[in-house]
Amino acid sequence: MVKRVAVVVGGSVAGLACAHAVADAGWELIVLEKAAAPAAGSGTGAGLGLDAQSMETLSRWIPGWGIDAATLPLAVDLNRATDSETKAVRTLARDDDLNFRAAHWGDLHRRLHEELPPAVTVLWGHQFLSFEAPDDTRGVVATARVLRTGETVEVTGDLLIAADGSTSSVRRSFLPDLKLRYSGYCAWRGVFDFSGKESCDTMTSIRRAYPELSNCLYFDLAYKTHAVLYELARSRLNWLWYINGPEPELTGSSVTMEATDAMVARVRDEAECVWCPELARLIRETAAPFVNVIYDADPLPRLSWAGGRVVLVGDAAHPTTPHGLRSTNMSVVDACTLGQCLAKWNSEPTPAHALAEYEAVRLPVVAQQVLHARRLGRLKQGLPVDSEAEDGFDVTTAKAEVLELRQRTMPFFDGAPAAVGGGFPLVGSTR
Numbered sequence: 001m002v003k004r005v006a007v008v009v010g011g012s013v014a015g016l017a018c019a020h021a022v023a024d025a026g027w028e029l030i031v032l033e034k035a036a037a038p039a040a041g042s043g044t045g046a047g048l049g050l051d052a053q054s055m056e057t058l059s060r061w062i063p064g065w066g067i068d069a070a071t072l073p074l075a076v077d078l079n080r081a082t083d084s085e086t087k088a089v090r091t092l093a094r095d096d097d098l099n100f101r102a103a104h105w106g107d108l109h110r111r112l113h114e115e116l117p118p119a120v121t122v123l124w125g126h127q128f129l130s131f132e133a134p135d136d137t138r139g140v141v142a143t144a145r146v147l148r149t150g151e152t153v154e155v156t157g158d159l160l161i162a163a164d165g166s167t168s169s170v171r172r173s174f175l176p177d178l179k180l181r182y183s184g185y186c187a188w189r190g191v192f193d194f195s196g197k198e199s200c201d202t203m204t205s206i207r208r209a210y211p212e213l214s215n216c217l218y219f220d221l222a223y224k225t226h227a228v229l230y231e232l233a234r235s236r237l238n239w240l241w242y243i244n245g246p247e248p249e250l251t252g253s254s255v256t257m258e259a260t261d262a263m264v265a266r267v268r269d270e271a272e273c274v275w276c277p278e279l280a281r282l283i284r285e286t287a288a289p290f291v292n293v294i295y296d297a298d299p300l301p302r303l304s305w306a307g308g309r310v311v312l313v314g315d316a317a318h319p320t321t322p323h324g325l326r327s328t329n330m331s332v333v334d335a336c337t338l339g340q341c342l343a344k345w346n347s348e349p350t351p352a353h354a355l356a357e358y359e360a361v362r363l364p365v366v367a368q369q370v371l372h373a374r375r376l377g378r379l380k381q382g383l384p385v386d387s388e389a390e391d392g393f394d395v396t397t398a399k400a401e402v403l404e405l406r407q408r409t410m411p412f413f414d415g416a417p418a419a420v421g422g423g424f425p426l427v428g429s430t431r
Contacts, residue, residue, distance in 0.1 A: 014314025021339030308352025
């Protein structure tokens with residue numbers, strides 16, 4: 001039997017996860033990635049939280065994942081209110097059974113790449129340009145530019161998997177009128193490396209102010225703003241600070257901005273006004289913080305096109321805000337479900353039935369999760385959560401426990417369904 005070939009657009013976590021899952025289904029894969037080479041060490045990016053379903057799935061693709069030194073437990077979800085004047089802190093909501101783990105994006109990406117099976121070829125330095133799906137016999141033809149030489153090449157396959165992020169050009173070819181929705185705020189992000197500095201004043205004070213750091217996902221809420229803090233493996237702290245404001249002007253397709261020295265100086269000064277001294281000091285001493293402009297999109301009407309020869313996964317399929325820790329987790333489940341569906345329908349002449357089932361399984365789940373993440377972000381930012389609400393949540397006047405702040409309120413928190421008949425947990429093949 002001749003192996004089928006899938007062309008994956010994008011070699012980020014979503015793309016490499018799809019490479020693993022679809023290879024498990026017996027396919028060969030060619031991944032087009034514009035980066036010149038895999039990132040060295042932990043690479044770029046920042047921290048992420050992985051739920052139990054993603055951890056179980058990733059452990060099949062990455063030997064030792066979850067029991068090695070790459071992740072740390074996040075057992076506690078703790079939301080606290082900060083009084084910006086007195087710096088006093090009080091608990092708003094607590095969940096001692098979060099059951100997530102913290103990882104660095106670069107560590108996960110590196111391990112996914114290192115463990116790719118022989119059926120996967122990654123073409124580094126290849127910028128995707130366009131595609132055609134002319135008829136059932138030719139499948140799909142992707143065109144890419146080789147950045148090192150400038151030449152244009154064609155890559156042919158039976159299926160095109162679009163893992164090209166929230167600004168997906170593949171999605172735009174089918175849904176040209178779909179626009180990303182600016183959330184009303186941006187996130188400052190940073191990773192503080194305290195290797196060899198565990199006993200420094202900054203770390204001593206931050207552990208005093210955040211005594212459960214090695215096991216806890218902290219959300220600090222002040223008036224119309226909130227921050228996130230948790231520990232990563234190998235002596236790093238990951239923080240985010242969401243700040244309301246007008247939509248910045250972006251160039252290119254990236255939603256990440258490099259911060260100027262003046263921008264960094266302003267945010268460091270502002271941190272001292274808003275947050276406790278320990279968090280403000282951590283922000284001040286973090287090298288090279290950067291800005292993510294926070295977008296999402298209304299749920300898509302479908303996830304596959306071109307007679308079942310083009311499919312969207314990851315942020316291309318469901319641009320989301322980060323407040324439910326969904327982006328990477330949804331991408332991993334997308335990949336695993338797609339692989340299951342392709343394996344189930346492998347005897348069919350085209351992947352059309354497989355993609356129809358993938359869409360039927362994933363579309364209702366991701367639609368609910370994207371909208372819930374949107375609501376959770378607006379709640380924590382003190383913005384009206386819907387068109388009927390005149391005012392947003394005011395953390396300064398909240399008296400009782402605010403249970404809706406917890407991650408547990410996310411739809412399908414305990415696991416999304418797999419392919420029809422598959423149930424949960426997801427069942428993956430072994431190599």
